[in-house]
Amino acid sequence: MRYEGPIYRPPSEAGSLLIQATVGCPHNKCSFCMIYKKGPPYRVRPVAEICADIDDAHARYGNRVRTLFFPAGNTIAMPTADLAAICRHARERFPALERITVYGSSAAIAKKGATDLATLRSAGLSRIHVGLESGDDTVLSRIKKGTTAAEQILAGQLVKAAGIELSEYVILGIGGAALSQAHAVNTAKALAAIAPDVVRLRTLVPKINTLLLHQIRKGRFQLLSPHEILREARWLLTHLDSPTRLTSDHYSNYINLAGQLPEDRARLLAQIEDALTWDESRFRPIRIGTQ
Numbered sequence: 001m002r003y004e005g006p007i008y009r010p011p012s013e014a015g016s017l018l019i020q021a022t023v024g025c026p027h028n029k030c031s032f033c034m035i036y037k038k039g040p041p042y043r044v045r046p047v048a049e050i051c052a053d054i055d056d057a058h059a060r061y062g063n064r065v066r067t068l069f070f071p072a073g074n075t076i077a078m079p080t081a082d083l084a085a086i087c088r089h090a091r092e093r094f095p096a097l098e099r100i101t102v103y104g105s106s107a108a109i110a111k112k113g114a115t116d117l118a119t120l121r122s123a124g125l126s127r128i129h130v131g132l133e134s135g136d137d138t139v140l141s142r143i144k145k146g147t148t149a150a151e152q153i154l155a156g157q158l159v160k161a162a163g164i165e166l167s168e169y170v171i172l173g174i175g176g177a178a179l180s181q182a183h184a185v186n187t188a189k190a191l192a193a194i195a196p197d198v199v200r201l202r203t204l205v206p207k208i209n210t211l212l213l214h215q216i217r218k219g220r221f222q223l224l225s226p227h228e229i230l231r232e233a234r235w236l237l238t239h240l241d242s243p244t245r246l247t248s249d250h251y252s253n254y255i256n257l258a259g260q261l262p263e264d265r266a267r268l269l270a271q272i273e274d275a276l277t278w279d280e281s282r283f284r285p286i287r288i289g290t291q
Helices: 047-064 080-093 106-123 137-142 149-161 180-194 211-217 226-239 265-275
Strands: 067-070 099-103 127-133 165-172 198-203 244-247 259-261
Touching: 047 080, 067 080, 080 099, 080 106, 106 127, 106 149, 127 149, 127 180, 137 149, 137 180, 149 165, 149 180, 165 180, 165 226, 180 226, 226 265, 259 265
Parallel strands: 067 099, 099 127, 127 165, 165 198, 198 244
Antiparallel strands: 244 259
């Protein structure tokens, strides 16, 4: 099996077989992301190579593989026929496969449309991880996400309509101090319109070699303190009205907010209120990420 460039996968795919389908990220402009800023440039690997790697994995692991993740940064952007072909090949090689997952941007998903997503679902694609980050248009513009709240909502609704499981990622603190409340409230509204299967919380950790870190050092972006992050989470949960599962499956978060909404909303809000009584020295230090 062959790999090129940084290989990242969601924490929830820790036990998954990783077969690289694309290299790099076709957008690669987000102000907070360092992963592909030094390359390699985006490209789609040839289907024959990907299938050969699937065959290699089958020779190594036999039918023990239950879940499969196709890196890299935006695999949903590859041609639909190619992605469908490797999904079908994986299903043929691993008959006991329970899940095939990719990362996908809202812009790429919206460009695919309902017909292509239905094709991918039929081919065996079962989960997409989407970096929503924010549902506020001002925040999305400032972080150079390359999408809008309306497109994020459309993309999420397309995925759900296709019968593909949807995980949406939200970055607490990505609006900075000035846009904290707007970020939280408008993100909640976008998520309510999408009704994803899972909302996965992340807390902003500035990374080296990013525009956002440069903005912080120049005083153009004000990071939130732990208590401010928790208040932002409170606004988010207060306004998130659609049924979804909330997780905090990441090292960056100050507390572990996990439960089913709306059933667990009162418990989660009480957990936040309790944490707001703690001295901020109890939380992890604010730091600069290197990976």
